[in-house]
Amino acid sequence: ELYRSFLRLGINVTDQDIEDIIYFLVDVYNKCNDQQIGYDEIDWDQLTEDFREILSNVNDSSFEDFDDQHIILILDKNVQMLPWESLPCLRKQPVSRLPSLSFLRDRILSIQHQNIPHNINTNTNNNHQKNQQNKQNIENIEFLNHVVDKNKCYYVLNPSQDLKNTQKEFETFVKSFQNWDGVIGHSPSEQEIKNGLSNQDLY
Incomplete structure (x- = not known):
């Protein structure tokens, strides 16, 4: 599926998109292996040209066979932090993440x-x-009958105080739900976490 996703880039892909994919792949490799690949050791221009040549050698009709079914990502702890949904080959594809x-x-x-x-x-x-x-x-x-009550939610917004823009964007939204409970701008206490997990349907 990853191979098919790369092919969806088509033959008119930009150099920046190709470099983004290479960065992702190198980053994943470095996180999963003891032997690291140095970014300064990579010939980015040559690698970009090689990648483009591979795409150009694919018959155009191959792209027509791809359907746009929903992609579900189940990622482990080593790669879940990467923004896979932002890869150029997945930007126009419906993608969801599930924990297991x-x-x-x-x-x-x-x-x-x-x-x-x-x-x-x-x-x-x-x-x-x-x-x-x-x-x-x-x-x-x-x-x-196992459903989540939308009125029973506990939220934690910007606990490390380093996401000011995110807090500004979502603070009014979460406060608009009168039945919701949570903390903004600081980490919840142990008791608050316990109450949030015990008394709310959504954390």
Whole structure:
């Protein structure tokens, strides 16, 4: 999928976009390996030309086969801090991040359960198979009842006081929700964190 994403750049990609991708790849490599690649050791001009040549050798018809399905990123701790969504090849692509495969599985099951009939037959003369189906339907309904209350939210905005513009942009927004609770401009105390996780649906 990464290879296909690079090909989406097309043959008219700018040198700056190519350099951005190379920076990302080198940064990822350095974070995942003990042997580091020095940025001053890279011949950026030559590498950019090589990358452009690879793209130009790809048949134009290859780009037409790419669909624009939603991309879900499940990243580990070594690469999650990188702004993958800002890569030139993904800027026009719908992209989401999920924390784990189990979370993705949960979302898929939720969609599947929405398409299952939830009619519960209470006739006491039902056979064992119908009773099992009723039990499954009840479980499906209970599964769908796990929702997040949008009014129960705890926020932490600019705790290190180094994101003044971000605080200025979002402070009015978070304060507009009267039921929300949180801290702005400083780190929450241990008790505040405990209360936020215990009493709110969203942190």
